[in-house]
Each structure stands twice: as structure tokens, then as C-alpha cells.
Amino acid sequence: MAVSFELNAEPRTDTGKGASRRLRRAGKVPAIMYGGGKDPESLTLSHNQLLRNLEHEAFYSHILSINIGGTMVPAILRDLQRHPSRPLVLHADLQRVNMSEKLRTHVPLHFLGEDTSAAVKAGALVSHEQIDVQVECMPKDLPEFIAVDISALEIGDSIHLSDLVMPEGVILVELERGEDHDQAVVSIHAKRVEEEVEAVAKPEDAAGSEDSSS
Secondary structure: OOOEEEEEEEEOOOOOOHHHHHHHHEEEEEEEEEOOEEEEEEEEEHHHHHHHOOOOOHHHHHEEEEEEEEEEEEEEEEEEEEEOOOOEHHEEEEEEEEOOEEEEEEEEEEEEEEOHHHHOOOOOOEEEEEOOOEEOHHHHOOOOOEEEEEOOOOOOOOHHHHHHHOOOOOOEEEHHHHHHOOEEEEEEEEOHHHHHHHHHHHHHHHHHHHHHHH
């Protein structure tokens, strides 16, 4: 079953730091919606409803339904401001989506096969060079994530953007900028033998100890 997300929103006219503080004390989140060829619109969201939705990774890369007084507006989440030490959302940025036009946004990467990788089982290290990618597609084709299978990688191997299997109708924005933008997404490295490093350092440490004691 397809996942869907809906947020209830109310228009707001009272802006500024003081107004935002009052909203937060009332359990609300100030937000702004822009794009779609319309003027930016100041909104108020329910903090608890927003926080529950943010628990789902798919929320960050889905077309959201923003219910403004009974009118459903498709939008994507563009930015969040969170409290540095408390589980509070301070502000949200939303961008309107025209369902008949292509959009650009980031979707997460899901790395698969690490538990079955022979290289990892042998002690190799996995370096995740990127955790998401920017894509361009029609809103109906927006993927929840891009899968990256690393199960067959050996030490020294890597997967680049051009190696990713993209859903139909979805392109990687970075690759459209040229071949020199074909960045690594994930790579496999041999594990550093810390014991060897320590063995090299010990004679120097010993020498330093003798000098200090003389």
C-alpha cells in the first residue's frame, strides 16, 4: 500500500519572533510555503502531528498533502529548524509542487547487502560517501529511496552515481552536469591494522621514557 502523509495547516498573519514564540508555547510550529508561481504563505502546523510524521524516513522524500482550510496543496518538505538540545521543531519550510511539472529534490540512499558481504565479513570497512542524492522527475515518479546493493563489492571496489539503478523517469541531477561529477557513493576499504601502528610507536615511546628518566 502506498504511503501518504497529510498535515493540517492554518494561515497566519501574526509574524515575527514574538509571534513564533507564542505559537511554540501553544504547541504549534510556524511554517512558510513558497513556490508554484505563488507568493509565499505563512502557515501554522501542529507540532505533535509534524513530529509524528518526522519519525518516518519516507516523510522527507514524499509529496505531502497540506490541508489548508479544506484545500489540499501538494508540497515537499524543504527545510526544518530544530532545537539544538530538545525534541522540538522550531520552523518548517514547504515548497508547493505542480503535479504536471518536474521537480528536483533529495531522496535517501538505502545500502543493502552489508550483512551478506564477504568483504565485510572478512573485516573490511564500508565508507558511505553520500547518504542521499538529488533527483529530477515528475512528482508521480518520485521514489521513496534509491537502493544501493554492496553485497558483491570486494576490497578496493566502489559504487559511483552512474552505477545506481534509477527508477523509470528519474534522473540524477549531478550526472547531468558532466562526467566529472560521477561521484563515489560507497566504497570498501581494508581494515587498518592498529596493532602494527602501535608496534611502530612503542620503541619511540620507550626511548622518550628513558630520556625523561635520565
